[in-house]
Amino acid sequence: MKSAPFGYLAPVSRQEVLAALRRYGSDAKLLAGGQSLVPLLAMRLARPAVLVDLNRVADLAYIKPWRGGLAIGAMTRQRAAEHDPRIRERLPLLHEAVRWVGHPQIRNRGTVGGSMAHADPAAELPAAASVLNAKFVLASARGERVVDAGGFFTGYLSTAIEPDEMLVEVRFPAMPAGAGWAFTEIARRHGDFALVGVAVILRGDADGRCTDARLAFTGVSHGPLRLTEVERSLMSRRVDAPAADDAGRLASSLLDPEGDIHATARYRRHVAGVLATRALLDAAGRMRGAS
């Protein structure tokens, strides 16, 4: 378990990173927190010609206000996001989601951008980004562009990031006032990649009837999966136990996950519904009538 030979660059500025990417393209691999890449290197499953280490690059780790929400620099450690009071206050769903990522030791190294760019189908942050309608800022020597969560996650371990681009920032719009939220997941062991997870945001009118529902699942598809049919089915309903039950059942019926050695397809399908029901009820409990 020693990596194959590779070149190593340790740029200190974005410009240097982008120049390296323009030069090496898909032969280069960006190293952020290393929680996925370093084991892949050690097992020789990843064999980049050049490793571009982002850990010395200035101005990639920050959390700053953005249009009432927050913009998070790609190299922000997950642990920093977890403990940031503004995230806790303005994006409580993200705060909850990040706490499910691995263990504190992993979150101390792992980055927000790294988790997004790696796009593991079981990962928490992509699902949170999906229901929060996050925007991804991609930079290259050609300039910057912004991609919505819906367009960013393109498939199994795949994103819209081009070979000469890097993810520099993730922008999270503020959660709607009075919105209810929940994030829950089930893993074989505490801290493992989830077998199934679900992120929920709910808004309601003064009568508690649903005006906006967003559900994203992890572990049941090639990436974070929004189930718009379930979301629509909740509209104008009070999210009580029968409604949440119906929504969970509907979610199960719509999913077609793959099984693996950790859980069968049947398990994931069934439990996705169970967790959706629970998360919806939790979110409904946190929801306040729209002001």
Added chain:
Amino acid sequence: MGTRYFGERVQRSEDPRLLTGRGTYVDDVQPAAALHAAVLRSPHARARITRLDASRAAAMPGVALVLTHGDLPPVLKEPLPKLIPHPALIHHKTQYALAPGQVRHVGEPVAFVVATSRYLAEDALETIEVEYDLLPAVVDLEAAVQRGSPPVHEDMGTNVCAEYTQRVGDPDAAFDGAPHVFRERLRMDRGTAAPMETRGVVAIWDTKTRQLVVYDSTQAPIPIRNGLARLLGLPQSSVRVIAPDVGGGFGPKIMMFYPEEVLVSHAAMHLGRPVKWIEDRRENFVSMNQEREQIHDAEIAVDSDGRILAVRTRFLYDAGAYIPYGIIVPIVASTQLVGPYRIPNYECTFRAVFTNKVIVSPYRGAGRPHGCFVMERLIERVARELKIDRAEVRRRNFVQPDEFPYDTGLIFQDNAPLIYDSGDYPAVFEKALAMIGYADWPARKAAAAREGRTVGLGIGFYVEGTGIGPYEGCRVTVEPTGKVYAATSVGTQGQGHYTSFAQIVADALGVDVREVTITTGDSGAFNWGTGTFASRAAVVAGNAVALAAQAVRQKALVVAAKLLEARAEDLELAGGQVFVRGSPARSVALGDVATAANPLRGTIPQEWEGPGLEASRYFAPPRGTFAGGCHAAIVEIDRGTGALRIERYVVVHDCGKIINPMIVEGQIQGGVAQGIGNAFYEKLVYDDEGQLLTQTFMDYLLPTIAEVPRAEIGHVETPSPLNPLGVKGAGEAGVIPAPAVIASAIDDALGTRITEMPLSHSKLLDLLLDTAPAAAGGARAGGAEMGTGNRA
């Protein structure tokens, strides 16, 4: 013997060193100019090697040596030694140092590269060209014994390498005449011991003195020394094997030989330079021995009161691709199955079966968890069918305290009669039931149900054969400083020998325990021994330590008597002094006695048996001593997700006299963790081609602190009459009944009939959905109440 330290919770003297990173594990041995080895392993479970070309590797810069089977000296081309033969083991196939043209499991060594760094050695592995002619792999244990299965070893024509039956009484007649017979098909799957420290070998060959020093992360340094000397053509006195700090053994590190132990030593001699090989975790998954896979067809005959009339099991034992260690594991499973129960008629038959999977040898428990699982499942089946309380069924069948020594009629793994030496199973049992609160459990369970919680209580009882022979030895020396040194060759993998053995010595010599230094696992420090396995170190080495320390004590009295002009029988040892009883001023320091025992002039009396304040003694038990215990647990199951949380875990344990309760409790807690892993988390998954799908700790799930509760531990002490200290082994106690206990608890919670281990979230949910169709709807209602609080 004094009792100052024996039985006390003496802090482990090794911990400050180990916990602050100052241990010396094999990877910490860094000889100057060492070369580094890497192993090319078979990617296929069963294949012929049709072409092997390592010429590019040999030509790479930094590569010092490339070995394939054809490059080895004749003795290393042969299959490696047969460890423990048995008359029933007809096909005793053993592994090769390097595959001779056919590979039989993924991970089997094919070539060996030595280079200036491990990186370069692994680069070189990639250039070795091997062409394989793939053969159908034998993976499934039951398929392997079907007619028409391909043979793992073609010259056998079958995959069954041993079939063995033990019989007590007349089981056939008992089954024929029994009012009730219940049958179960029970299986346990494969796991790995996953020691924190993987295997590792460093070999240093001194070309001038022709001495070979081998650092090896092994549990058995002396047998390794003896075997290496034979294979390498060296006198035993020219080979020193040191097992330094070893980061977990659990059984698999008592193999001999793993190919790398031979290859690294051979390469060091061949090159005249130190060679180092550290197994990486991925290698560990495909090359360190595994265990646990057995399928039992078991049946029990009882009368209408639930009294056992007969038990019978026929089982398959997966040996993996080779069987160097013999049939120890299935013999242990067969014989320990009977547990604490009086079983007048018993029959066990096993077939040991080759498959194209990693070699199987004992792993902590070594067949006992299987036996316990089978017996305890049968007992609970009886209780359910006859509607008798499951505790009561056990009570009615326990061997009673006045029946010891109790002869089971079986022959144990040490080829000695399996006779329980002492015990009090009812006392252990009632204590465990009291601790877990068995009496009011129905009320608590009903209360939990009213809160929407699904809970269950599980029980499991086991008897553990420990402390088998042949022997261990110890040399105790008092130096002129007054400090005491004791050396035994058993290795230490975290068991606390540095402390518990020191307690024994300190009591005998009346010194502070901190004045006693223990050396273990170094063939250069003590020349004879077997190893640390089968829960035997405290029993066998511990008593050797006691005997040697007593001998030194006697000698100290004799020598001091001369110095103090007193009679030896009037002297006492305490505080590092020998003094005249009643006149403590008439004293001499133990160190001064040591000096006097090694004079520069004059002579030493015959009765001193040699110079110095020193003695070596051996302890050779006639047969094993039998520990036992009862575990009980309370679990909660999330009906919506199949999540299992262990709320409480109680252990009541009898290992005879306890040297250090803190160390025993640590052993038990660690074992419980492994047992919980065996029950719900740890499973090696092979696909149909024999590829291991679980080769990382992301896929092979060891339970963590979040999954393992702190065991609540109670002790019962029935001293063993078979050794002077009255001790029994405790090494495997924690792990043995855990799968049986968890199965029992799940059954209690869900009304299921668990027949396999390990389980998982997915399997539990299948049970919930398939056995109780109404559960799905209820799951949502109940689940909603549980909210998101299901992380544990």
